[in-house]
Amino acid sequence: QEQLVQSGAEVKKPGSSVKVSCKTSGNIFNNYGISWVRQAPGQGLEWMGGIVPVFNRENYAEKFQGRLTIAADDSTSTVNMELRSLTSEDTAVYYCAKDRPRPGGPFDQWGQGTLVTVAS
């Protein structure tokens, strides 16, 4: 059964980094891409970037270039997202989503979401 299970909520200080994991099951890891989409409180959806694990090919939104890393761990079929230099504007629910081999959607399966709170 295809499934995406994310790590738990995080509270971080401004200037620090956060790492959120997305464990895949079924055939997702070897056949599809994984994208990360975030949603600030009361706001809309924002695509951050994605990876195709089988090709180890990443693609980032320009807005996050330089402070976002998405990496695939073959040994655990997990995709990790690390966001650095956090500010209060990074407070959001972060979702991983099953993507096509070419990142960008449609996203037909989603993780449960991980709340990241950035506060001093």
Place this chain on the structure above:
Amino acid sequence: DIQMTQSPSSLSASVGDRVTISCRASQSVSTYLNWYQQKPGRAPKLLIYATSRLQSGVPSRFSGSGSGPDFTLTINSLQPEDFGTYYCQQSYSSPATFGQGTRLEIK
């Protein structure tokens, strides 16, 4: 980046009504237009992809249409469980971008 603009921002409708939500792209996205439904506290759910293709398991009262920059999501015979926020999203070019959302309330 391609900007996606939805209208209306919110609407209220009764059970059994036919509801339409519009989405306009700032430039051509061909047919790479997708629709999602999101309920409070939940992850989005894919309803329609490639403009008009119904995602598996989604009720047939949902349909999508459009071409060029203008697209429409239609819900026929609105049901109580259809409340939530609806988003369009283009997957034509990177970065993928979403509309701002349309909040649907059931009267």
